[in-house]
Amino acid sequence: MTDDFSNKANTGSKQSILSSEGLPSEITSGILISGNGGRLEVSKRERSRIAVFQNGYVVVTPESRWSSEVKAILDRAGRAEIAIHEIMEADSKSILAIYERNSRNNNETASKLSGIERQRELRRIIADAARMNASDIHFYVFPSFSEIKVRIHGRLRRLSIHSTEEGKAIINAAFAVATDQGSETGSTSFLKGALTRVSGLLPPGVDLVRLQYSPTTGHCASLVMRIKYSNSKGEHDLKELGFLAKQVSDIGLMRKRTSGLYLLAGKVSSGKTTTLQRILNTMVREKNHEISIYSIEEPVELDINGAIHVGVYPKPHQTRSEAFIEAIKATLRSDPNVVVLGELRDRELAGYAIELALTGHALWTTVHAGSALGILDRLSDLGIEHWKLTEPSVVRGLIFQRLLGVLCPNCKIGLPQGCDEGRITDFLLKEITDLLDSHPGKIFIRGSGCGSCLHGLIGRTVVAETILPDLNLLQHYASNNRVQMREYWLSPVEKGGCGGKPILHNALIKVGKGICDINEVEEEIDLIQSYKSEYPYHASILAREWRNH
Numbered sequence: 082m083t084d085d086f087s088n089k090a091n092t093g094s095k096q097s098i099l100s101s102e103g104l105p106s107e108i109t110s111g112i113l114i115s116g117n118g119g120r121l122e123v124s125k126r127e128r129s130r131i132a133v134f135q136n137g138y139v140v141v142t143p144e145s146r147w148s149s150e151v152k153a154i155l156d157r158a159g160r161a162e163i164a165i166h167e168i169m170e171a172d173s174k175s176i177l178a179i180y181e182r183n184s185r186n187n188n189e190t191a192s193k194l195s196g197i198e199r200q201r202e203l204r205r206i207i208a209d210a211a212r213m214n215a216s217d218i219h220f221y222v223f224p225s226f227s228e229i230k231v232r233i234h235g236r237l238r239r240l241s242i243h244s245t246e247e248g249k250a251i252i253n254a255a256f257a258v259a260t261d262q263g264s265e266t267g268s269t270s271f272l273k274g275a276l277t278r279v280s281g282l283l284p285p286g287v288d289l290v291r292l293q294y295s296p297t298t299g300h301c302a303s304l305v306m307r308i309k310y311s312n313s314k315g316e317h318d319l320k321e322l323g324f325l326a327k328q329v330s331d332i333g334l335m336r337k338r339t340s341g342l343y344l345l346a347g348k349v350s351s352g353k354t355t356t357l358q359r360i361l362n363t364m365v366r367e368k369n370h371e372i373s374i375y376s377i378e379e380p381v382e383l384d385i386n387g388a389i390h391v392g393v394y395p396k397p398h399q400t401r402s403e404a405f406i407e408a409i410k411a412t413l414r415s416d417p418n419v420v421v422l423g424e425l426r427d428r429e430l431a432g433y434a435i436e437l438a439l440t441g442h443a444l445w446t447t448v449h450a451g452s453a454l455g456i457l458d459r460l461s462d463l464g465i466e467h468w469k470l471t472e473p474s475v476v477r478g479l480i481f482q483r484l485l486g487v488l489c490p491n492c493k494i495g496l497p498q499g500c501d502e503g504r505i506t507d508f509l510l511k512e513i514t515d516l517l518d519s520h521p522g523k524i525f526i527r528g529s530g531c532g533s534c535l536h537g538l539i540g541r542t543v544v545a546e547t548i549l550p551d552l553n554l555l556q557h558y559a560s561n562n563r564v565q566m567r568e569y570w571l572s573p574v575e576k577g578g579c580g581g582k583p584i585l586h587n588a589l590i591k592v593g594k595g596i597c598d599i600n601e602v603e604e605e606i607d608l609i610q611s612y613k614s615e616y617p618y619h620a621s622i623l624a625r626e627w628r629n630h
């Protein structure tokens with residue numbers, strides 16, 4: 082960050098070096114926000130009377146100091162939360178010179194940061210983010226500055242601030258070396274692409290960086306870069322990701338089957354790719370490398386031992402979906418055992434996926450859904466007929482997951498302290514303590530951070546729901562008996578149900594064990610209140626369950 086962006090300014094103007102406009106240079110070297118495209122852009126006429134800087138300095142002509150025009154601009158600054166530090170007077174020639182110099186500087190910055198220099202900067206940003214184990218990098222370009230943030234353990238934090246021109250230049254540098262460029266929506270302003278090892282921009286340990294650029298409203302453009310790390314050796318264990326023992330065994334059963342449709346759902350950045358990768362790598366190992374796995378995705382994110390990647394290359398006048406279908410057809414000719422499809426994104430693809438499962442192949446893919454049972458609704462939305470969904474050999478595995486922060490053992494704080502500091506309500510303290518039948522001092526929330534963590538977190542853990550759908554469950558679904566389907570899934574096995582455990586229950590187990598923050602569970606999953614009313618049976622066994630895990 083340069084001083085240009087700080088609000089600190091030397092008020093002892095006596096020692097100041099005067100700029101060509103006769104004004105102290107620490108004022109005029111600040112960022113001009115009343116210029117073209119600035120936060121407080123003023124009209125051309127007003128530019129001969131007033132200049133406003135980000136650091137709170139204002140320069141006006143003596144004759145317009147008390148004019149309604151200037152007053153209106155200062156009011157506007159107040160509304161934009163720009164604190165006015167000092168108002169100085171100068172003649173209109175000097176003020177116009179400020180604007181001229183500003184536009185000259187902008188052009189210079191743009192040309193200075195050319196080619197190689199921009200790429201060097203980009204490589205440094207990616208390396209910094211990778212060192213911090215960030216999952217993605219966000220670039221925001223505003224009219225008066227640009228900002229780079231990184232997502233670490235699910236939370237965004239600022240990495241650096243640049244000028245608007247630099248921000249744009251860095252984004253352009255990324256797309257200059259990106260592969261797989263295309264605009265999915267048909268509009269060229271939404272750009273997608275990927276940085277591969279060939280770009281020379283990736284540090285060791287990073288295999289791919291996926292780019293998604295969107296011009297947003299309000300004069301702010303954004304680029305999100307998702308970082309895909311290399312698959313380290315021995316990262317096979319689902320337990321290590323946070324899956325509970327029952328879930329690991331459910332997924333183990335899914336993995337053993339050689340046909341059927343297996344679907345993973347979750348938000349963006351919920352760790353689906355990592356889960357899928359571990360499941361399939363374990364499968365390859367268990368089957369002694371004797372199965373053929375074909376993965377169809379673009380860009381490649383999954384790193385599966387021995388899998389054959391089928392490229393998706395849309396021809397001119399061909400949609401992405403048509404290109405995917407062509408890739409699936411090509412794959413089927415190779416007689417695969419297992420097919421992995423990046424995402425079931427539309428009706429056509431969903432139709433082919435079902436055909437694959439109906440013809441005795443195993444297909445693993447991801448969909449957008451809000452719960453494990455919700456995946457069935459998503460398949461209906463994608464146009465899959467109910468009779469196909471109720472065929473028990475088709476939909477054989479449903480997984481829904483979220484990621485929650487893992488509390489730092491060194492700085493996490495107990496609920497009584499959290500309550501004193503106003504970070505948790507008395508009400509929630511009592512509710513969760515009763516539910517877990519635990520001592521409030523043994524239930525924790527995030528601390529403010531220490532030397533061994535980041536903002537009180539040391540990593541992330543999966544909380545999930547897994548379902549092995551059986552005929553009964555699917556029939557309830559087909560006859561539109563949602564309530565019965567849900568009841569059947571949630572009822573304990575000894576009462577003839579599936580013994581399903583909702584994600585909220587599984588998250589609360591981790592709260593009981595001091596791994597997760599109750600506040601984050603309420604924020605990310607659901608409120609304790611709904612848990613008690615919607616899952617009375619689970620609420621009644623929670624105290625026993627978390628102690629057994």
Ligand SMILES: [Zn+2]
Binds near residue numbers: 492531535
């Ligand atoms: Zn800590």
